[in-house]
Amino acid sequence: MFDGIYRWTLRLSESRHAPLALGAVAFAESSFFPIPPDLILVPMALARPQRAWAYATICTAASVLGGMVGYTIGALLYDTxxxxxxxxxxxxxxxxxxxxxxxxxxxxxxxxxxxxxxxYKLVTIVSGLLGYNFALFVLLSVITRGARFFILAGLLNRFGDPIRGALERHFASILVGFLLLVGIGFYVATHAI
Incomplete structure (x- = not known):
């Protein structure tokens, strides 16, 4: 099963629609979607390491725009x-x-x-709900989301071949570990400030 998921992700990452899918997931993750864009960013950057920086830019821009939507949800649509x-x-x-x-x-x-x-959607919605300074929120979002995606892109660009080899050999374990990390993130978010 995991081998099929890995092959599907690789095919998506090499498709001409991959940047659009990456942007859509990054946008949605910052406002309402539970799956982080890293699941698409990693195979895309491994398939085309020379484009890792462009992919990080797409993730950052889409994530910040999605964060603005999350902020708006908190500010204007919190009651619903x-x-x-x-x-x-x-x-x-x-x-x-x-x-x-x-x-x-x-x-x-x-x-x-x-x-x-x-x-991150929790941060964006709460920021809007609490009326946090919008311009400062956007600036901080660019910094933090950019750092996250550009650090990941840099690591994938620099160490792409060993990471690709590890993914091919241990994809199931890495996917389960990543999902556990996301689950821990949700747990921490619901049990800490």
């Missing part, structure tokens, strides 16, 4: 879509603690959570 998303991720009981943390450390929370597997 925003509450549903927050409840889906079991974050409703953390809102008051998050409000207090944002008042003092909002910039740091955005920077740290944008680099981690903690779902």
């Amino acid at each position: 879509v925003g509450q549903w998303l927050i409840a889906t991720y079991h974050y409703a009981d953390k809102m008051e603690a998050m409000r207090a943390a944002y008042a003092q450390w909002g910039w740091l929370l955005i920077l740290i959570k944008g680099l981690t597997p903690i779902p």
Whole structure:
């Protein structure tokens, strides 16, 4: 099963539609979708290491734009879509603690959570809900999301062949590990500020 998923991901990464798919997933992940774009970015950058920087740029731009949508959901649609998303991720009981943390450390929370597997959509929605300075939110999003994707692209560009070999030999273990990391991110997001 995992071999089929790996081959499908590689075929997608080599398709002419791959940059569009990458951008769509990065956009959606920052506002409502649970799957991070790394699952597409990694095979794309491994298939075409010379394009890793372009792919990181696509991820960053789409993620920031998706973050703006998440911010808007928090600011304007919290009573409908925003509450549903927050409840889906079991974050409703953390809102008051998050409000207090944002008042003092909002910039740091955005920077740290944008680099981690903690779902960034929670940061974007909460930032809008709490009325965090929009221009500063966008600037911090560019910094944190850019750092995340460009660091990954740099590693894939530099160490692509050994990483590709490891993926081919241990794809199932790596995928399960990555999904566990995402699951831990969701857990941390619902049990910590």
